[in-house]
Amino acid sequence: MRIKIFILLLTYLILISSCQKEKNIRFDSEKWKTAKSVDIHPYREQMIKDISENELFLGFNYLRLVDSLGIPENVQPRDTNELYYLIYDDYGWDIDPIYTKYLVLILDKDSIVIDTKVKEWKKK
Numbered sequence: 001m002r003i004k005i006f007i008l009l010l011t012y013l014i015l016i017s018s019c020q021k022e023k024n025i026r027f028d029s030e031k032w033k034t035a036k037s038v039d040i041h042p043y044r045e046q047m048i049k050d051i052s053e054n055e056l057f058l059g060f061n062y063l064r065l066v067d068s069l070g071i072p073e074n075v076q077p078r079d080t081n082e083l084y085y086l087i088y089d090d091y092g093w094d095i096d097p098i099y100t101k102y103l104v105l106i107l108d109k110d111s112i113v114i115d116t117k118v119k120e121w122k123k124k
Helices: 002-019 029-033 044-053 062-069
Strands: 082-090 099-107 113-122
Touching (some): 029 044, 029 062, 044 082, 044 113
Antiparallel strands (some): 082 099
16 A cells, blocks of 8 residues: 555656756747746746856847847846846736846947846845
8 A cells, every 4th residue: 555655656746847847948039039928938037047157148249139139128227238138027916026037238338248147136
């Protein structure tokens, strides 16, 4: 009897773990631009590690960047050298966000990407 329960539990755990989303995937421009609705991008969170670790956009000019990532969702004034791309936001039970996460690309004076970072904000 114990063996049957053990086998059932093991099978259940294997099924559950195989149904989970892949944690990290390689950057794919089409997947990055995919949106389920206005602010829901199902693949961006999984691509951040590849973007950060492999410094994928360093040296890109603005036009090449927009071709790869789409138009940025800047939350900063346009005169700054930072471009923001929404990765994830959580509204909880409210109409105001309680958590946001952005990919930030820093440009030099010639509009060339010189650095990338992930910026997170959490409501206190």
